[in-house]
Structure formats: C-alpha cells, structure tokens
Amino acid sequence: MGEMYVPVNIESIQPEVFPDVALYIRSGDKYILYKSHGRNFTQQDATRLLGNNVEVLFVSPEDLEAITTYMETNAERVLQDDTLQAATKGKIIYQTSINFVGDLFEHPEKVSDFNRSKRLVENLLQYLSSDPACLNSLENVMSHNYYTFVHSLQVAALSVLLHREAYLLSHDEMIDVAIGTLLHDFGKIFVSQEILNKEGKLTPAEMEAYRKHPEDGYLYLKANTKISDISLGIVRYHHERNNGKGYPQGLKGPAIARSAQAAAICDVYCTLTIDRTCRKALSSSIAVGLMKQEMKEAFNEKLLDVLEGIVCADNPAQFL
Ligand SMILES: [Fe+2]
Missing domain, CATH: 1.10.3210.10 (Hypothetical protein af1432)
Structure with a gap:
C-alpha cells in the first residue's frame, strides 16, 4: 500500500492531450522509470510496450494532480461519446x-x-x-x-x-x-x-x-x-x-x-x-x-x- 501510483491503460493514452508526467512500469512491488518529464509518449512507445505485453503504465504521486485531472477529463470524454x-x-x-x-x-x-x-x-x-x-x-x-x-x-x-x-x-x-x-x-x-x-x-x-x-x-x-x-x-x-x-x-x-x-x-x-x-x-x-x-x-x-x-x-x- 502506501503511496498511490495511478495506473494508466496504454490504449487509453491520447498522446496529443496527455500531460507531461513521468511514466513507470511496475515490476513486482517496484516501479521502474520508463519515461521522464519532458519527453513525449509516442505511438511507437505504445506499440513497443503492447508488443511486450505491458498494458498499463504508472504515474507517481509526484504527478498525482496532473494525472487525476487528465483521468477526470478522459472519463468525461468517454461519458459524452454517444458512439x-x-x-x-x-x-x-x-x-x-x-x-x-x-x-x-x-x-x-x-x-x-x-x-x-x-x-x-x-x-x-x-x-x-x-x-x-x-x-x-x-x-x-x-x-x-x-x-x-x-x-x-x-x-x-x-x-x-x-x-x-x-x-x-x-x-x-x-x-x-x-x-x-x-x-x-x-x-x-x-x-x-x-x-x-x-x-x-x-x-x-x-x-x-x-x-x-x-x-x-x-x-x-x-x-x-x-x-x-x-x-x-x-x-x-x-x-x-x-x-x-x-x-x-x-x-x-x-x-x-x-x-x-x-x-x-x-x-x-x-x-x-x-x-x-x-x-x-x-x-x-x-x-x-x-x-x-x-x-x-x-x-x-x-x-x-x-x-x-x-x-x-x-x-x-x-x-x-
Ligand atoms: Fe461517503
């Protein structure tokens, strides 16, 4: 338990609106840095990770506010999409x-x-x-x-x-x-x-x-x-x-x-x-x-x- 890392499903990441947060991969009970601040998450990243059966990345508590705002907006977009x-x-x-x-x-x-x-x-x-x-x-x-x-x-x-x-x-x-x-x-x-x-x-x-x-x-x-x-x-x-x-x-x-x-x-x-x-x-x-x-x-x-x-x-x- 302890600090809250927020899981983000890779398929739900829209690179153009995704906030600048550091992303981690979970390995056992450790979190390993995948990308730091300042580098964009790209479609290639998504393809490579999914190819390696990684479906979820994690955001550290340091970026909790940015990712929470994104998740709320993302949910709103999903909610309003009638298609x-x-x-x-x-x-x-x-x-x-x-x-x-x-x-x-x-x-x-x-x-x-x-x-x-x-x-x-x-x-x-x-x-x-x-x-x-x-x-x-x-x-x-x-x-x-x-x-x-x-x-x-x-x-x-x-x-x-x-x-x-x-x-x-x-x-x-x-x-x-x-x-x-x-x-x-x-x-x-x-x-x-x-x-x-x-x-x-x-x-x-x-x-x-x-x-x-x-x-x-x-x-x-x-x-x-x-x-x-x-x-x-x-x-x-x-x-x-x-x-x-x-x-x-x-x-x-x-x-x-x-x-x-x-x-x-x-x-x-x-x-x-x-x-x-x-x-x-x-x-x-x-x-x-x-x-x-x-x-x-x-x-x-x-x-x-x-x-x-x-x-x-x-x-x-x-x-x-
Ligand atoms: Fe309550």
Missing part, C-alpha cells in the same frame, strides 16, 4: 480501475484468494456494463472526482471479500452488495470540488453540504436507476455508526443493514490506509488496531475481526 457502446465504456472503466485493487493488500502475493477477488470485481464490472444506468452513474462519479471513483472501487472489492468471509450470500446478493458499495459515494457528485478536495478542516456549512451525500445519492439513484433496495441501503446508510453517532439518521446497531455496516468498515479502512499525499497512509495492522480501539463503538465487532483476518498478512487461517 461508444455501453460494453466498451464498461471495458474502459474496468481497465482503468482494476489495477487499484491490488493496493488494498500490503502483500497481495500472500493472499491466495487475491486472483479470485480480482476476477470477482472484473465480473461485477462486466455485469455493470450491461446496465447502462449503473454504468452512467459510475462514469459520473469518475468524471466528477477521480479519487472518489478509485476509493469506491477499493471499498467495493474489500466489501465483497468481507461478505464472502462473514456471510453466506447468493450470487445475486453479492452483486447487490458490490453495486451498492461501488456507488456508495455517488451523492458526492452533488458536492463541490472545493469541498471534496479541501485539505484542511471543513467549516460547519461545508460539513453540512458534505454530509448530504448519502441521502442525495440515495434519492437520485432511487429515482433514476433500478438498483435494488439492498444497494440503495448501502448508499443511504454507509455513514451510520453502530453507536448511533453516524448520519443521516443516527441509526444504531442492528437497525443498520449488515451490508451498510460492512460498507462503513471498508470505507473507513480504505480511507486510513490509502495515501492521498496530504496525509500519510497507515499500515493495515495500525489501521485495524485504530478501528478496534479508538473507534471501537462505531463498528460491528465481529465484522472488524473478519476484516483483520483478510487484510493483516500475519493473521493466518483465513485463506487456507
């Missing part, structure tokens, strides 16, 4: 997103279920791409705030794993969980960029605007898509807390659907462990420790134990 089929749009979203899933684990190579969870996310996104309303919603998030999109994908992947370890779910329920978690922060498209990207503390007025996102997302998705009540519940209640100190309704314990409780845990865990450059990321065990002690009352204890088993590499047994 592209939903399936093609789904593929583009999938390709730009799948590489983030690995960042959830400090040692993905140690998690024997890792490839399976990757495949699961792949299938889910493929499923999503067959539902234009869902896909559109995801594209809206991606073009409004790229970080929110990446975060949503990570929370969804982890939540699917958490559900699989903690409960017996049918395939359809799993799809509902994944869709709800992927879209949990959908309401943030109604929150301004200034608030979403602000580094310091929010003013009370800004906080009030920010805290509307669960309800606004819920209302919009309920009116404009056919997503299920389980999915809608995740969107609406992912900021509720076990001790009743969450929002919007201050629900307590079992009054909060378990899928929303799981989303809350994954949401906070991903926020603590993924670096946004302004704040250093915590290791898995420190993040889980913090959630178990200082935020103890806020979460379902049993689910926290399951999360610990999934993300802390030193904890055996979960994947045997």
Whole structure:
C-alpha cells in the first residue's frame, strides 16, 4: 500500500492531450522509470510496450494532480461519446480501475484468494456494463472526482471479500452488495470540488453540504436507476455508526443493514490506509488496531475481526 501510483491503460493514452508526467512500469512491488518529464509518449512507445505485453503504465504521486485531472477529463470524454457502446465504456472503466485493487493488500502475493477477488470485481464490472444506468452513474462519479471513483472501487472489492468471509450470500446478493458499495459515494457528485478536495478542516456549512451525500445519492439513484433496495441501503446508510453517532439518521446497531455496516468498515479502512499525499497512509495492522480501539463503538465487532483476518498478512487461517 502506501503511496498511490495511478495506473494508466496504454490504449487509453491520447498522446496529443496527455500531460507531461513521468511514466513507470511496475515490476513486482517496484516501479521502474520508463519515461521522464519532458519527453513525449509516442505511438511507437505504445506499440513497443503492447508488443511486450505491458498494458498499463504508472504515474507517481509526484504527478498525482496532473494525472487525476487528465483521468477526470478522459472519463468525461468517454461519458459524452454517444458512439461508444455501453460494453466498451464498461471495458474502459474496468481497465482503468482494476489495477487499484491490488493496493488494498500490503502483500497481495500472500493472499491466495487475491486472483479470485480480482476476477470477482472484473465480473461485477462486466455485469455493470450491461446496465447502462449503473454504468452512467459510475462514469459520473469518475468524471466528477477521480479519487472518489478509485476509493469506491477499493471499498467495493474489500466489501465483497468481507461478505464472502462473514456471510453466506447468493450470487445475486453479492452483486447487490458490490453495486451498492461501488456507488456508495455517488451523492458526492452533488458536492463541490472545493469541498471534496479541501485539505484542511471543513467549516460547519461545508460539513453540512458534505454530509448530504448519502441521502442525495440515495434519492437520485432511487429515482433514476433500478438498483435494488439492498444497494440503495448501502448508499443511504454507509455513514451510520453502530453507536448511533453516524448520519443521516443516527441509526444504531442492528437497525443498520449488515451490508451498510460492512460498507462503513471498508470505507473507513480504505480511507486510513490509502495515501492521498496530504496525509500519510497507515499500515493495515495500525489501521485495524485504530478501528478496534479508538473507534471501537462505531463498528460491528465481529465484522472488524473478519476484516483483520483478510487484510493483516500475519493473521493466518483465513485463506487456507
Ligand atoms: Fe461517503
């Protein structure tokens, strides 16, 4: 985990509008410089890399702002292109997103279920791409705030794993969980960029605007898509807390659907462990420790134990 390198699919690079960023190739858990600042990425580069089966390049945290702006604009272009089929749009979203899933684990190579969870996310996104309303919603998030999109994908992947370890779910329920978690922060498209990207503390007025996102997302998705009540519940209640100190309704314990409780845990865990450059990321065990002690009352204890088993590499047994 740690610093966030942003994956860029080579086929999605348009040399004429691509920003001047350094590009890296990932080798194991290291990043090797492919091109430095000041040299253009050309069609020949693309051909050569693809010929060597390299499909994805990475941009370092140093260039995070430039690449994020590019990704948001790129998503907007894709979103507005009516000639592209939903399936093609789904593929583009999938390709730009799948590489983030690995960042959830400090040692993905140690998690024997890792490839399976990757495949699961792949299938889910493929499923999503067959539902234009869902896909559109995801594209809206991606073009409004790229970080929110990446975060949503990570929370969804982890939540699917958490559900699989903690409960017996049918395939359809799993799809509902994944869709709800992927879209949990959908309401943030109604929150301004200034608030979403602000580094310091929010003013009370800004906080009030920010805290509307669960309800606004819920209302919009309920009116404009056919997503299920389980999915809608995740969107609406992912900021509720076990001790009743969450929002919007201050629900307590079992009054909060378990899928929303799981989303809350994954949401906070991903926020603590993924670096946004302004704040250093915590290791898995420190993040889980913090959630178990200082935020103890806020979460379902049993689910926290399951999360610990999934993300802390030193904890055996979960994947045997
Ligand atoms: Fe949220």
